[in-house]
Amino acid sequence: MKTRGRIVAFLLLLVIFAGTISPTVGGVLNNIKLGLDLQGGFEVLYQVEPLKGKEDQKITEDIVKDTAAALTNRIDALGVNEPSIQIESGNRIRVQLAGVEDQNSARELLSTQANLTFRDTDDNIMLDGNDLKQGGAKDAFNQQGQPIVTLQLKDANKFAEVTSEIAAKPAPDNVLVIWLDFEEGVDSYAAEVVKPKPKFTSAPRVSQQISSNSVEISGSFTVDETKSLSGILNAGALPVHLDEIYSTSVGAQFGSQALSSTILAGIIGISAIFVFMLLYYRLPGLVAIISLIVYMFLILIIFDWINGVLTLPGIAAIVLGVGMAVDANILTYERIREELRVGKSVKKAFDTGAKEAFTAILDANITTLLAAVVLFYFGTSSVKGFATLLIISILVVFITAVWASRILLGLLVHSGYLDNKPGWLGISKKRIHAPEENVDTLDLTTKFDRLDFVHNRKIFYTASIVLTVAGIIILSIFKLNLGIDFSQGTRVEIQSTNSLTKEFIAEKLDKINMTSEDIVLSGDNNQNAVIRYKEDFSQDEVKLFKTEMTKEFGIDPTVSSVSPTVGRELAKNAIYALLFAALGIVIYVAFRFEWRMGLASIVSLLHDAFLMVSIFSILRLEVDITFIAAVLTIVGYSINDTIVTFDRIRENLHRSKKITTEEELATIVNKSLRQTLGRSVNTVLTVILVVVALLIFGAEGIRNFNIALLIGLIAGTYSSILVAAQLWFDLKVKELRKTGGLDVKKEEKKWGSDEPVV
Secondary structure: OHHHHHHHHHHHHHHHHHHHHHHHHHHHHHHOEEOHHHHOEEEEEEEEEOOOOOOOOOOOHHHHHHHHHHHHHHHHHHOOOOOEEEEEOOOEEEEEEEOOOOHHHHHHHHHOOEEEEEEOOOOOEEEEHHHEOOOOOEEEEOOOOOEEEEEEEOOHHHHHHHHHHHHOOOOOOOEOEEEEEEOOEEEOOOOEEEOOOOEEEEOOEOOOOOOOOEEEEOOOOOHHHHHHHHHHHHHOOOOOEEEEEEEEEEOHHHHHHHHHHHHHHHHHHHHHHHHHHHHHHOHHHHHHHHHHHHHHHHHHHHHHHOOOEEOHHHHHHHHHHHHHHHHHHHHHHHHHHHHHHOOOOHHHHHHHHHHHHHHHHHHHHHHHHHHHHHHHHHOOHHHHHHHHHHHHHHHHHHHHHHHHHHHHHHHHHOOOOOOOOHHHHOOOHHHOOOHHHOOOHHHOOOOOOOOOOOOOHHHHHHHHHHHHHHHHHHHHHHOOEEOHHHHOEEEEEEEOOOOOOHHHHHHHHHHOOOOOOEEEEEOHHHOEEEEEEOOOOOHHHHHHHHHHHHHHHOOOOEEEEEOHHHHHHHHHHHHHHHHHHHHHHHHHHHHHOOHHHHHHHHHHHHHHHHHHHHHHHHHOOEEOHHHHHHHHHHHHHHHHHHHHHHHHHHHHHHHOOOEOOHHHHHHHHHHHHHHHHHHHHHHHHHHHHHHHHHHHHOOHHHHHHHHHHHHHHHHHHHHHHHHHHHHHHHHHHHHHHHHOOEOHHHHHHHHOOOOOOO
């Protein structure tokens, strides 16, 4: 009955999971907001500055808030669902509008400094925007069904006086001319002042005095124009000048294709992980698959609760999170298999293996969490989304991969059904020692026993030094192909249904006086073109480019523009992010282990980051803000591998007596590396499966991001196994020579107990 009860409990949990996830997941997916890169739209970062002619105006916090409120009112007129308007330090306002169809009109509506004036034929101002009742402008239709704008005036008597004066004039001067006056601006591309462009709205004839406070403005309006005009009038004149210092605009079709291709890539990558886990780990692999499904569901639920915005890097973070979650499962299962091999029962092996794996899982994920937090603090909007999902992923790992997996597998193990059936856990009986042999896990043979890591360390050092020197030479010659994020300018991506050539693109650009020497073709049959300019586009130039290219190719292009100020800030923040992440990790590792391991870890991390930078320089791949996100992800993931190795070295040292010779220390390091090598290969393989799927089937927008991850994963595995542990060995040997031996009891006091803290 006890056996049957645990099996029933296991099946009941599966039914609960399925019953909760199946009817809920559809609604959760529909609720999650998509970012600009997945549904189209634009993002603009405004620098709030004094109005032209009022340079002595002081920009205060209240003025910035009032400006943000005015922008909110204007956006409400667009009918945009859940816009994002954020006030940032330095008198800046970031506006994100996803799903906007007419982006040009929306951007013009946001930043237009317009004032409505009523004038006579001698251009004398009779009324202006201050005479309008707040919020009194509405778009409507007249009796003929033509779009109009209706206004509510504050003072009907004043309007009566004005109309009386106009009506008394002879024709054709008995008209009240309505104008929209626009603020003077500067065209950054042409470097010249753009004079105000008053827009003639209408000139209704006044035949008699009008005592009403209601006014109807008619003309050759479209419905969108009346909505836009009423929105501007209701928002009032902006109290400041808004200077675009960063902008990105994504066409709706670009976003739709990016979403579908990235989801397909994610499904393929995750399916590959599921197949691998099932074939290699058997029943535990099935439990891991169940916990991973719950893991993905919980991530979506939490992301929905916090009203997160899902972006392309965010989807990559979810998919990568699956690889990181499976890492915890693999670590636990490998430890259980080791305990089985020394002759322990299935139940005892499960209890001991899960317990021993916990400290490595905890330390590895905390260091990755440190990198993610730093990335969130210093990242821009899309990178913050990636970091947010990475943080959520790491926290959810402890709920699913550690807790849920342990409960599910524990029910099966303690049911007794798996007793004397190690094959169900993916291990052959031939590899299991009898209990009476008293074999310790330190004495177990592995598939890698022929590998001598420690005594060949000079070969690994030489290889790393050669790669580093080669990287320095390459960087000094080729430099980095910096994207606009770090170098300022404008990046444009054009998509076509037909094959493109550089000559064809150049010809089209010449026609609109936007010539560029930097044109790169990509995609299947060269259907994508990436064009870069050293100058950041003005709003008018973005409008012109998008209008002409959409007319030519039928697909709205993606345009990103970064000012010199923002470019410098992004570069500075990227450096700070890397430094703080590295510092946090080395402090944590030194605290949890010892300073030598912290130093060895940081050297291997710098090795990985520099190798990624060097290869990007060789391949001339663009280095943008997502590259920094990839580097920090690899920093966290590489330290994950390194910590698992150090954790095993620490454990094996605790099991040894006093070490008096270098050879004894070398044996400990070699055995530790061999024991964790299988786990390292399996975990990096699962993540590589995902990254390769994203690289082959995913969106073009995160192609370089995925290449950086792939390079970093390979470099991280190399450095964790062949560099970090060997560096620690050399540092420890110096201590050994000074003291004449390592007292394990003293080491335990220095490092703390090996027992996990739950």
